[in-house]
Each structure stands twice: as C-alpha cells, then as structure tokens.
Amino acid sequence: xxxxxxxxxxxxxxxxxxxxxxxxxxxxxxxxxxxxxxxxxxxxxxxxxxxxxxxxxxxxxxxxxxxxxxxxxxxxxxxxxxxxxxxxxxxxxxxxxxxxxxxxxxxxxxxxxxxxxxxxxxxxxxxxxxxxxxxxxxxxxxxxxxxxxxxxxxxxxxxxxxxxxxxxxxxxxxxxxxxxxxxxxxxxxxxxxxxxxxxxxxxxxxxxxxxxxxxxxxxxxxxxxxxxxxxxxxxxxxxxxxxxxxxxxxxxxxxxxxxxxxxxxxxxxxxxxxxxxxxxxxxxxxxxxxxxxxxxxxxxxxxxxxxxxxxxxxxxxxxxxxxxxxxxxxxxxxxxxxxxxxxxxxxxxxxxxxxxxxxxxxxxxxxxxxxxxxxxxxxxxxxxxxxxxxxxxxxxxxxxxxxxxxxxxxxxxxxxxxxxxxxxxxxxxxxxxxxxxxxxxxxxxxxxxxxxxxxxxxxxxxxxx
Amino acid sequence: xxxxxxxxxxxxxxxxxxxxxxxxxxxxxxxxxxxxxxxxxxxxxxxxxxxxxxxxxxxxxxxxxxxxxxxxxxxxxxxxxxxxxxxxxxxxxxxxxxxxxxxxxxxxxxxxxxxxxxxxxxxxxxxxxxxxxxxxxxxxxxxxxxxxxxxxxxxxxxxxxxxxxxxxxxxxxxxxxxxxxxxxxxxxxxxxxxxxxxxxxxxxxxxxxxxxxxxxxxxxxxxxxxxxxxxxxxxxxxxxxxxxxxxxxxxxxxxxxxxxxxxxxxxxxxxxxxxxxxxxxxxxxxxxxxxxxxxxxxxxxxxxxxxxxxxxxxxxxxxxxxxxxxxxxxxxxxxxxxxxxxxxxxxxxxxxxxxxxxxxxxxxxxxxxxxxxxxxxxxxxxxxxxxxxxxxxxxxxxxxxxxxxxxxxxxxxxxxxxxxxxxxxxxxxxxxxxxxxxxxxxxxxxxxxxxxxxxxxxxxxxxxx
Numbered sequence: 001x002x003x004x005x006x007x008x009x010x011x012x013x014x015x016x017x018x019x020x021x022x023x024x025x026x027x028x029x030x031x032x033x034x035x036x037x038x039x040x041x042x043x044x045x046x047x048x049x050x051x052x053x054x055x056x057x058x059x060x061x062x063x064x065x066x067x068x069x070x071x072x073x074x075x076x077x078x079x080x081x082x083x084x085x086x087x088x089x090x091x092x093x094x095x096x097x098x099x100x101x102x103x104x105x106x107x108x109x110x111x112x113x114x115x116x117x118x119x120x121x122x123x124x125x126x127x128x129x130x131x132x133x134x135x136x137x138x139x140x141x142x143x144x145x146x147x148x149x150x151x152x153x154x155x156x157x158x159x160x161x162x163x164x165x166x167x168x169x170x171x172x173x174x175x176x177x178x179x180x181x182x183x184x185x186x187x188x189x190x191x192x193x194x195x196x197x198x199x200x201x202x203x204x205x206x207x208x209x210x211x212x213x214x215x216x217x218x219x220x221x222x223x224x225x226x227x228x229x230x231x232x233x234x235x236x237x238x239x240x241x242x243x244x245x246x247x248x249x250x251x252x253x254x255x256x257x258x259x260x261x262x263x264x265x266x267x268x269x270x271x272x273x274x275x276x277x278x279x280x281x282x283x284x285x286x287x288x289x290x291x292x293x294x295x296x297x298x299x300x301x302x303x304x305x306x307x308x309x310x311x312x313x314x315x316x317x318x319x320x321x322x323x324x325x326x327x328x329x330x331x332x333x334x335x336x337x338x339x340x341x342x343x344x345x346x347x348x349x350x351x352x353x354x355x356x357x358x359x360x361x362x363x364x365x366x367x368x369x370x371x372x373x374x375x376x377x378x379x380x381x382x383x384x385x386x387x388x389x390x391x392x393x394x395x396x397x398x399x400x401x402x403x404x405x406x407x408x409x410x411x412x413x414x415x416x417x418x419x420x421x422x423x424x425x426x427x428x429x430x431x432x433x434x435x436x437x438x439x440x441x442x443x444x445x446x447x448x449x450x451x452x453x454x455x456x457x458x459x460x461x462x463x464x465x
Numbered sequence: 466x467x468x469x470x471x472x473x474x475x476x477x478x479x480x481x482x483x484x485x486x487x488x489x490x491x492x493x494x495x496x497x498x499x500x501x502x503x504x505x506x507x508x509x510x511x512x513x514x515x516x517x518x519x520x521x522x523x524x525x526x527x528x529x530x531x532x533x534x535x536x537x538x539x540x541x542x543x544x545x546x547x548x549x550x551x552x553x554x555x556x557x558x559x560x561x562x563x564x565x566x567x568x569x570x571x572x573x574x575x576x577x578x579x580x581x582x583x584x585x586x587x588x589x590x591x592x593x594x595x596x597x598x599x600x601x602x603x604x605x606x607x608x609x610x611x612x613x614x615x616x617x618x619x620x621x622x623x624x625x626x627x628x629x630x631x632x633x634x635x636x637x638x639x640x641x642x643x644x645x646x647x648x649x650x651x652x653x654x655x656x657x658x659x660x661x662x663x664x665x666x667x668x669x670x671x672x673x674x675x676x677x678x679x680x681x682x683x684x685x686x687x688x689x690x691x692x693x694x695x696x697x698x699x700x701x702x703x704x705x706x707x708x709x710x711x712x713x714x715x716x717x718x719x720x721x722x723x724x725x726x727x728x729x730x731x732x733x734x735x736x737x738x739x740x741x742x743x744x745x746x747x748x749x750x751x752x753x754x755x756x757x758x759x760x761x762x763x764x765x766x767x768x769x770x771x772x773x774x775x776x777x778x779x780x781x782x783x784x785x786x787x788x789x790x791x792x793x794x795x796x797x798x799x800x801x802x803x804x805x806x807x808x809x810x811x812x813x814x815x816x817x818x819x820x821x822x823x824x825x826x827x828x829x830x831x832x833x834x835x836x837x838x839x840x841x842x843x844x845x846x847x848x849x850x851x852x853x854x855x856x857x858x859x860x861x862x863x864x865x866x867x868x869x870x871x872x873x874x875x876x877x878x879x880x881x882x883x884x885x886x887x888x889x890x891x892x893x894x895x896x897x898x899x900x901x902x903x904x905x906x907x908x909x910x911x912x913x914x915x916x917x918x919x920x921x922x923x924x925x926x927x928x929x930x
Contacts, residue, residue: 024581025574026532027565032578033526035593042524059507061498063615064529064567064598065551067491083557086530088567090552091602100492102529102553109490113497116489128500133529137556150528 003270007214008465011265015144018273018334020260029142029149036335037260039281041152044259045131047183047278048154051176057127057156062109064132065100071108073233080200081105084137102135105254107201110157111234118159118248120239125165126248129156134256145261146218146465152257154221159236159248166225166249170206173223173253174439177208181220183278184263185386186210187394188220191436191460194423203227208255209435209462211394212265215409217435217462220262221255265465266390267359273336274359276386277379282317284309284375285337287328289344302343305353305371312372314379333358338382339375359386400458404429404449412461417448423459425450432461468735472679473930476730480609483738483799485725494607494614501800502725504746506617509724510596512648512743513619516641522592522621527574529597530565536573538698545665546570549602567600570719572666575622576699583624583713585704590630591713594621599721610726611683611930617722619686624701624713631690631714635671638688638718639904642673646685648743649728650851651675652859653685656901656925659888668692673720674900674927676859677730680874682900682927685727686720730930731855732824738801739824741851742844747782749774749840750802752793754809767808770818770836777837779844798823803847804840824851865923869894869914877926882913888924890915897926 001017003010015021020037033041049059065088072078081104088100103109110128118126134153142148156173160166174190181188188210198205202224209217231237231247240246267274277283286309288302299320306318317337319328325342332340342354352365355374359382366374400413407430416423416434423434426449437457444458466482468475480486485502498506514524530553537543546569553565568574575593583591599618607613621638625631639655646653653675663670667689674682696702696712705711732739742748751774753767764785771783782802784793790807797805807819817830820839824847831839865878872895881888881899888899891914902922909923 022578022581024578025528026535026577027528027530030528030530032528035523035525038524038526058500059503060500061503061617063490063492063495063497064600065492065495065615070491085557086553086565087555088551089554092548092550092604100551112491113487113489116487135529139557150530152526 001270003213003268007212007265010268010270011261012143014268014272015261015264018264018336020264020273021144023144027149029138029147031144031148031150033152036281040263040275040279041257041260043279043281044184044263045154047180048129048131048255051179052129052156055127055172055176057129057158060128060130061132062103062106062113062130064103066103066109068099068101070112071101073108074201074230075233077107077201077230081136084139086135086137103132104134104136105153106130106132106134106155106157107230107252111230111236114157114159114248115234115236118236118238121161121241124159124161124238124248125169126159127156127169128158129154129253143261143465145257145264148257154253154255156251156253158251159231160250161238161240161246161248163227163249166227166251169251170223170225173251176253177221177223182383182387183276184259185276185383185390186220186259186262186266187387187391189460190223190439192439193222193436194420194434196420196423197433197436199224201226201229203229206439207436209460210262210266211397211411211462212465213393213397214465215397215411215463216465217411217460218258218262218265218465219435220259221253224252224254226250226252267386268336272334274386275336275338277338277383280336280338281315282332282335282337283315283379284317284339284341285328285332286316286318286341286343287325287332288318288320289325289342289347291345294345298343298345298348301348305341305343305368309372309375312376314372314375339378341375357382359389398460402446402449407432407461409463413458414449414461415444415446415455416457416459417451417453417455418457419448419451422448422450426459426461430461432463435460435462466735468678468733472677472730475733475735476726477608479733479737480726480729483729483801485729485738486609488609492614494603494612496609496613496615498617501746505728505740505744506722506725508744508746509649509728510619512645513594513596513720516644517594517621520592520637520641522594522623525593525595526597527568527571527578527595529568531568531574533564533566535577536566538573539666539695540698542572542666542695546601549604551600551602568597569599569601570618571595571597571599571620571622572695572717576695576701579622579624579713580699580701583701583703586626586706589624589626589703589713590634591624592621592634593623594619594718608726608930610722610729613722619718619720621716621718623716624696625715626703626705626711626713628692628714631692631716634716635688635690638716641718642686642688647848647852648741649724650741650848650855651685651724651727651731652852652856654925655688655904657904658687658901659885659899661885661888662898662901664689666691666694668694671904672901674925675727675731676862676876676927677930678858678862679930680862680876680928681930682876682925683723683727683730683930684900685724686718689717689719691715691717732851733801737799739851740801740803742803742848745801745803746780747797747800747802748780748844749782749804749806750793750797751781751783751806751808752790752797753783753785754790754807754812756810759810763808763810763813766813770806770808770833774837774840777841779837779840804843806840822847824854863925867911867914872897872926874928878923879914879926880909880911880920881922881924882916882918882920883922884913884916887913887915891924891926895926897928900925900927
C-alpha cells in the first residue's frame with residue numbers, strides 16, 4: 001500500500017481497508033455507506049448545513065423523480081444529460097404514461113415549483129439548498145466516492161432580481177467555500193471552465209479543483225451562473241417595483257461525496273487515512289498502556305482523562321480492548337484519528353500524557369493538568385499544518401510552461417489567447433483538458449502556447465483522477 | 466377550517482396553509498418538502514438518531530436501486546410488493562440487462578451484504594439503521610405525509626444469534642418507541658397484526674397505531690420479527706461457539722414521514738398546527754407590543770429577552786416584522802409555535818412577560834427575572850398536557866362492544882377466538898380491519914363476537930385514515 005508508487009491502487013485499497021465503503025453491492029458504482037464512511041460524510045454535510053444556514057439559505061427536499069416533459073424544457077441541459085440518466089418506465093406491472101427519470105441534478109425538478117414560489121421582488125432573493133442522492137449512469141470506470149452512479153450530493157439553488165445580484169451570490173459562494181475548505185484542509189483553485197466544458201445550460205461555470213499527489217486534478221464541486229437560461233423555459237418571473245414582469249437570474253453550487261474521496265486522497269498516507277480534526281469521527285483516541293500490577297490504576301486514569309476531554313466537547317474515544325497497544329496504534333492509524341493519547345504508568349507518575357500526531361508521527365509529553373487546552377491547541381495546529389502541507393504540495397505540483405512538449409504529470413499552467421480553435425489544439429497537443437482560467441485574476445504575462453499571440457490570461461491543464 | 470366538522474378536509478387544508486408541503490409537484494403523491502415541513506421532519510429524525518445511537522445501532526446508507534434477482538429471493542416478500550414498485554428499465558438510451566427497482570423497503574438491498582458482514586457469533590448482534598426515501602406506487606388516494614409515493618423513511622435492521630435475542634431486540638424497540646412517542650406527545654397502541662395482515666416475509670408484525678379525532682386509526686410504524694425467513698434465502702449465517710453454522714434471526718423497525726402527519730392530525734386545531742415543544746422549530750416566539758413613543762424601549766427589551774432565552778438553549782424567534790401584533794399572533798398560531806411571549810410597555814414596567822400557550826390559549830403574567838426557568842417549565846408542562854389530552858381522547862374514542870351492529874366511528878375493541886374464519890367475518894361484518902391484538906396483555910374476558918367461544922384476547926378494529 002504505497003501511495004507514491006501506485007496512487008490509484010493505494011486509493012482503492014485504503015477506502016476498503018479503513019472500511020469507509022463496501023463495494024460488493026451487486027450494482028456497479030453503487031456502493032454501501034458503512035457506519036464509518038457515513039459518519040465522515042455526515043460531518044461534511046453538517047459543515048455545509050452550518051454555512052448555508054448561516055447565510056440564510058433554506059433547506060428543502062424535492063422529489064427524486066422528474067417527468068420527462070419537465071426535464072426536456074431546457075435544450076442544452078437535456079442534451080448534456082440524456083445519455084446518462086436512469087429511466088423509470090413501469091410502476092407495479094404497468095407501463096407509465098409519462099416516463100420518469102432519476103434526478104442527475106435537480107434544476108428540472110425545482111424550477112417548475114420555483115415558478116410558483118417567486119411572485120414579486122419581495123420573494124427575492126430565493127436561496128435554497130438540499131442534500132440528496134443523485135444518479136448518473138457513469139460509463140467510465142467507477143471509483144469509490146470519486147466516480148459513482150449513486151452520488152450523495154449537495155446543491156444550492158438561488159433566484160435573483162438581476163445579473164448583478166446573482167453575481168453577488170457567486171461571490172458569497174466563494175466565501176462559503178473558503179470557510180468549508182479550511183475545515184477539510186483542502187487547497188483548491190477556482191477556475192472558470194471553457195465554453196465547451198461548462199455545465200449544460202449554464203452561462204458560465206466555475207470549477208473548484210484540487211490537485212492530488214499523483215499530479216492529477218480532482219474537481220471538488222462547481223458554482224454556476226445561469227443568468228436567464230433556465231428561468232425563461234421554466235417561466236420563473238417576478239413583478240418588480242414598477243409592476244413589470246422580469247425573469248429571475250439563477251445560480252447553483254454543487255458538491256458531493258467526492259469530498260470524502262478528496263480528503264482520503266489528499267491527506268492519506270501509507271499507514272491509512274489522515275483525517276482533518278473537523279472531519280474526524282474521533283478527534284483523539286486514548287490508548288492505556290497497561291503494566292502488570294498497575295492495570296487498575298492506569299485504567300482509572302484513562303477513564304478520568306476520557307471523561308474530562310469528552311465533557312469539554314472533544315470527540316474522544318477510549319480504546320479498552322483487550323489487545324496489545326501496537327494493535328490499537330495500527331487500527332487507529334488506519335482509521336486516521338488525528339491524535340493518539342498514550343497513558344502509561346510512567347506518564348501518570350510524571351503527571352503527563354503522551355501525544356502522538358497522526359499527520360506527522362510527532363511524539364511529545366504534555367502536562368496532564370492542561371490536557372484539554374493541549375488537545376485543542378494540538379488539533380488546531382494539526383489542521384493548520386495539514387492545509388499548509390497540502391497547499392505547498394499543490395504549488396509544487398503546478399508547472400508553468402511555454403511549450404507543450406514533454407509535459408510531466410503535473411497541473412500545467414500556460415498561456416491561451418482565448419480562441420476556441422487554439423483551446424482545442426492545446427487539449428489535443430497536451431493530451432490534457434483545459435480546466436479553466438483563474439477566477440481571482442492571477443498575474444500572468446505570456447503568449448498563447450499555440451498561436452503565439454500575447455495574453456494576460458493563464459489557463460490550467462490537467463488530467464482528471 | 467373546522468377540524469370537528471370535516472377532519473379530512475381540515476387536514477388537507479392545514480398542511481398547505483401552514484406551508485409544511487407543496488403538493489403542486491407534477492407527479493401525484495410526490496410532494497415537495499418546504500423549509501418549514503423539512504425542519505419538522507429533521508427534528509423527528511434527530512430524535513430517532515439520538516435514541517438508536519444511544520442503543521448502539523450504527524447508521525448506514527444502502528443504495529436506492531435493487532436488482533430484480535436480489536429482490537425475488539424471498540417469495541412472500543416479492544409477492545407483497547411487486548404490484549407497487551417502480552422499475553428502472555433503461556439507463557441513458559439503452560435497456561438494462563437486469564431490471565432495477567426503487568427500494569420499497571431495504572431488506573433485499575441490505576441482506577446480500579449482511580451475508581458478507583456476519584461471519585461469527587462475535588459479529589452479533591448486528592444493529593443498523595438508515596434514514597432514506599422509499600418508493601411505493603400507491604394506487605389509493607394520496608394524502609400529504611400519510612399516503613405518498615416517495616416516503617421519507619426510517620428503518621432499523623438487526624441480526625441476532627437466536628430467536629430469544631431477536632425478541633430482546635423487539636422489546637428494546639418498544640422501549641425506544643416509548644421515549645420517542647413522548648417527545649411527539651403521541652399516544653399509541655402496540656398491536657400484533659393478524660397473520661393475513663403482517664409484513665410480507667415477517668414471522669410476526671407489531672403495528673404501532675394511534676387514533677385520530679375522527680375515530681380513524683393511523684399506523685405510526687411497525688416492528689417485525691423475521692426469525693429465519695430472510696436469513697435462509699439470503700444466506701446470512703454465522704459460526705457459533707461450537708463451530709456450527711447457524712442462520713441469524715432478524716428484526717426490523719420502520720417509521721416514516723407519517724409521524725409528521727400524525728403530529729399535525731392529533732394535535733392541530735381550527736387555528737392551525739399545535740407543535741409539541743420537542744418538535745417545534747421555534748419553541749417560543751417573542752412579539753413586541755409597541756406603543757407610540759416607547760418603540761425603542763420595547764424593541765430593546767424584546768431583543769434582550771431574545772438573547773437571554775437563545776443563549777439558554779431555547780429555540781426562540783423574535784418577530785420584528787412591521788405588522789400589527791394581531792397578524793403575528795395569527796401567523797404563529799397557524800405555524801403551531803407552542804409558546805408566545807408578548808412584551809409591551811406595561812409588561813416592562815411591571816417587570817413581567819405575558820405568556821400565551823398555543824395548546825390551551827391560556828394567558829398569564831410571569832416574572833421577567835425568572836423567564837428562562839418559566840419558559841422551560843411551561844414548555845415541559847405543555848408537552849405533558851398535550852400527551853395527556855391526546856391519550857384521554859384516544860381512550861374516549863375506543864369502545865368495547867359485544868355486537869358488531871351499529872358501530873360508531875371509533876376504535877372498536879371486541880372478542881375474537883383467534884380462528885381465521887371468524888376473523889374474516891368480523892372484518893366483513895364490521896366493515897373495518899382487525900388491526901390486531903394488544904402486545905402488552907390487556908385484561909379481557911369475553912366471547913368471540915362471531916362464534917361465541919369464550920376468549921381472553923381482545924382485538925381492535927378500525928378504519929384507517
């Protein structure tokens with residue numbers, strides 16, 4: 001299980017060994033969420049709920065099934081999805097009059113209802129989100145959390161009075177993302193996709209991309225400005241202050257269980273998972289190191305330590321299994337618990353606790369007296385350093401070039417004039433996709449790598465995991 | 466909107482007026498969870514999670530789709546469901562080799578995997594649950610939360626070494642239920658269903674039934690003992706201490722969004738919802754009663770009150786809308802907020818707050834100084850009295866008879882010898898279903914209402930909502 005040698009194999013192995021998922025379900029790409037994997041997903045969902053609730057988004061839940069005629073209203077959208085949806089054609093023993101599809105995403109489920117909810121400017125902005133499973137008939141090779149056919153999915157959908165208010169929403173989404181990504185210790189880039197790679201029906205799409213140690217990119221989610229592209233076919237109109245009827249401008253923000261995959265892929269190592277403290281089901285595990293004749297004393301001290309940490313709000317587990325400490329170390333390293341607290345006879349005598357960090361392996365003695373503060377500080381430090389290391393690695397794995405010859409397996413940054421024909425040629429020559437132009441206006445001064453025209457806009461190229 | 470006059474109409478109207486659901490989705494029986502309805506459902510889900518986590522059940526999440534061949538393994542089960550499942554027959558533009566169905570319940574999704582998870586006696590008991598949506602092609606008239614085609618669903622699934630351990634689980638389920646029902650202020654009866662009415666594949670089924678003011682029964686959920694009925698066809702075996710391979714005994718416990726319907730139907734009145742304090746999104750709402758020239762002072766006092774209640778953990782809302790207090794009273798009564806706190810100039814002068822209970826309409830002045838305790842005590846009192854009133858109503862609406870002539874619209878209790886033929890005749894003659902025999906061994910001494918044979922077992926008859 002060597003991450004550096006065969007990243008893809010390492011990933012497949014680790015999600016099973018750490019028991020995050022069970023891939024033996026009899027439908028390809030539809031996996032079972034085991035208790036451990038589901039807890040991690042729920043932690044991530046709860047972070048998302050917290051930030052979207054705090055910004056006055058309302059959680060809703062729309063039906064799974066969408067009638068074919070509703071789905072077909074936005075032409076580019078159906079064209080983008082119709083080769084990958086699952087169709088319900090029968091109920092009981094009878095064929096249905098109107099075929100129903102399993103949502104691949106919920107625009108076409110929500111927008112006929114939004115047309116009823118939005119009446120006047122007082123109803124705007126309408127800010128909603130839902131966390132549901134979506135379905136895509138993925139024909140490429142599936143991979144746990146990364147490319148599956150039943151996808152645990154977050155999607156926010158908003159309606160605004162005009163383009164500028166929708167743009168404000170996109171910027172709010174960027175702010176929300178920056179808070180969330182910190183909790184997950186994930187570095188990312190906001191990249192505006194090319195026109196031929198944007199979401200079907202979108203005015204523009206911003207991809208949220210991180211980089212894996214293998215040099216491949218992984219899209220964590222995307223944020224879309226729809227303008228009036230959906231509100232026109234779905235007739236979502238409001239009466240403005242002057243009594244005029246206008247179409248709303250819409251945005252969406254989508255993320256998925258792929259975040260679990262990203263956390264595994266970016267942070268994990270040859271010993272197993274390395275979970276960010278905010279994501280970890282158990283932030284710390286206490287391993288009593290029992291010595292002959294002192295068993296009772298050490299056990300009691302371990303239980304006291306547990307009670308004190310628990311009551312201070314730290315998610316802590318006390319491992320009292322009757323196995324050697326080494327077995328426990330192995331298990332909790334595999335599971336990615338950020339901090340191991342060892343407590344033995346000598347620790348107790350010195351009024352200390354031994355701290356072992358999962359991310360670095362660093363071992364240190366801390367005062368038992370200040371243990372709550374020490375644990376909290378250490379968890380905060382771990383989170384900061386995990387993000388810093390991943391960011392550094394992302395930078396190191398990004399290469400700016402002025403020629404497409406002999407590209408290494410890294411994220412590639414180069415110049416593009418913006419012409420579609422040059423874009424396609426860049427993709428062909430580099431055998432990579434353009435994942436986009438940076439949203440935050442990176443400084444760049446170079447030439448289009450195909451036509452040589454001077455340009456101030458860099459593009460990023462990558463192979464997807 | 467008169468509950469006593471036309472209960473069915475009252476129910477349909479109130480779920481829409483209180484904005485718990487939007488029934489305008491273009492598929493019959495598949496409704497939209499609005500923000501307010503979804504919050505109530507989430508509160509109920511969180512109660513369920515809390516109790517099942519506390520009893521060492523593990524939350525999992527299994528795929529939605531089930532291959533036809535897995536579904537067909539338990540004969541009684543497929544016979545019970547095959548007229549009401551939705552079939553996925555195509556993916557993208559192609560027909561599927563094996564048809565997939567949308568889970569109507571998850572036995573046939575989970576049990577092939579349980580066969581892999583359970584190996585030895587050390588793996589038992591296996592206690593799991595999930596909260597997912599299920600799908601049934603309901604052909605009867607649909608009704609929000611009560612009878613729908615996409616059902617928000619809770620299901621626990623457990624595996625045990627033997628029948629007795631599975632029986633212990635059933636009793637634990639009864640205990641869990643009694644805690645939950647108290648939070649929802651719902652009285653109920655545990656009734657063992659007849660053999661011809663049990664869950665398809667079950668050894669026995671215990672229905673959890675409440676009674677509505679209309680005299681009709683509403684099933685809140687059910688608990689099943691499967692014995693080896695599923696473990697044999699799905700091959701869920703373990704090696705016991707002696708090295709012998711034995712089939713597990715299984716149980717399940719199911720509840721659904723119908724709980725939201727029950728809370729609405731049992732507690733609501735002509736003014737709207739009456740939410741139990743544990744279920745209510747807002748447990749208390751503060752309405753400042755502004756007087757001319759004193760606006761600022763009252764507003765500030767209201768905000769102070771809000772801060773104090775909020776920080777003590779009470780879910781409180783401050784209604785600062787620029788509308789008359791009467792409009793606010795109307796709105797929050799419709800929404801079912803348990804406690805209204807009015808704060809005006811005179812209250813402030815006397816250092817008081819006016820409390821108005823939603824359930825009784827009782828109005829009283831309480832000391833501002835002790836407001837946190839007063840609110841908490843009042844909420845506890847409301848919960849107790851809501852349950853007591855509903856229990857009293859259930860008792861009053863239950864009638865013991867020794868003849869099936871001229872039955873009123875109530876829950877009927879009578880004698881049954883236990884013979885299936887007499888049972889069917891009882892159902893025909895009474896034009897009601899036998900909902901079952903009491904699990905808790907009610908005292909009864911009478912005769913079978915059909916054959917006259919003496920019996921110690923009462924049965925309950927009811928029409929379902």
